[in-house]
Amino acid sequence: MADDRTQDENRLIAERRQKLDALRERGNPFPNDFHRNALADELQHMYGAHDNDTLAEEHVEVAVAGRMMVKRVMGKASFIKLQDRSGQIQVRLERDRLPEGVYQDFKKWDVGDILGARGSLFHTRTGELTVMADEALLLAKSLRPLPEKWAGLTDQEMRYRQRYVDLIINESSREVFRKRSRIITYMRGFLESLDFLEVETPMMQVTPGGAIARPFRTHHNALDMPLFLRIAPELNLKRLIVGGFERVYEINRNFRNEGVSTQHNPEFTMMEAYRAYADFNDWMDSTEAMLHGMADAVNGTTIISYQGEEYDFGKPFPRLTLEEAIVQHNPGCDTSKMRDRDYLAAWCEKLGAPVKDGYGAGKLQTEIFDETCEAKLREPTFITQYPAEVSPLARKNDDDPFVTDRFELFIAGREIANGFSELNDPEDQAERFRAQAANRDAGDHEAMAFDHDYIRALEYGMPPTAGIGVGIDRLVMLFTDSPSIRDVLLFPHLRPEVFE
């Protein structure tokens, strides 16, 4: 026990431990037989408008419980506020109304303690709905003092490391994560209404695939073999299209062994959906419809306010090709040389973007796009026709095989979604894998491995299909006006804390 009294003990905690020790003398200080029958917000909605005469007639007996966030002792009577998952409710405790000794005990309870109280409702002079307690008890002692009530908790590091404290203190933080849940619920509903089947595919894969990214590696002891955390569920979901489900989706974590930033966490949540007998245009339409409906349902308006800018999710999103975007944002470029490797390479050099021997015109185009266009795409915009060179799983365009039938959706200068008509020609796919494998052999850790089973699956025949991936975290950032991905992850990745 003594060993648990950790290094950051201080006088405030020691005082509370003594109070807990005293409670232990009198029995179990963590009772589990208090039955709450009302939430703070329910009471506000049901009885907030009733006057005191009505409340006295009704004599509503309630049992409330939660964390004591405010404690105001005024001699023989006190006001406290209990916070539960719905909100806060005030409770009045009067010495002479409570059972013998309870009020004296209460004076020793601390802000942060978990309490239960039973009593009837009334309004104070200033009109606040309040429970007049006939009974009050301590349900769980809090040993650590909470941040101060007015300034609250603002220290970013503590907000991320001790999210539980952030959630206790900051309603805005609680609201971010409620909204995150509503976004995902809406998305599920949208897909279910289109008869999509939710599935779960492996997180641990022998051959990581489905994206261009570096994977995390782990090891299976019993089988004595390496395994990789998935970078995308894509190939497995398309195996299920081959299997005949026709419409499947998965909302789950991906893992990418890359840098950490305000836009990147090593693990992040992606929604991927695949629909047979559809093409990438259908997915652009559905994505627009989904985001429109989501904004209405989750935020109550189609206008998304993000970091001082406003975007209208109610309007159709402009669609332009990658080459059109480059031309539009680079007046003066030579439009006749948009696929001239030498021209593009020189341009990249000027931009300071890497140019390697293996890079073709398509790869160089995307570098120029990333450097000169991406950040400028503020309003929701679909960029279409990505080069085949950088789209190893996408179907080539029938009229222009340099590009694929692919799109990415940009909002506020960031990629939010990526979709395309799927490559279902097994021989073309095998050829693309071979090209990726060559890059891999040349030292590109992000290049895809050749997935023989995936080719075998395609050889059984995959119907014409289109798929999409939506970055959930970035979407939640937009909907909650959060500047950093860490603000929308309950437990963002941080360097480990050292406990001495």
Add this chain to the structure above:
RNA sequence: GGGGGUAUAGCUCAGUCGGUAGAGCAUCGGCCUUUUAAGCCGCUGGUCCUAGGUUCGAAUCCUAGUGCCCCCA
């Protein structure tokens, strides 16, 4: 990987030119039966991130390191 910012009481923050460490809130003690950041009186509470260095003297200046934040690659 590079650059910038930041780190002081439980929390939020001051700290002047290098000269004994400060405030508000919280805690603790006293008063107070309708408060709303309740009020009044009193007392506590510090590894000034860490390790070196300069100096008679360092929260303050220098060097290195660490965490977090931001920007860039």
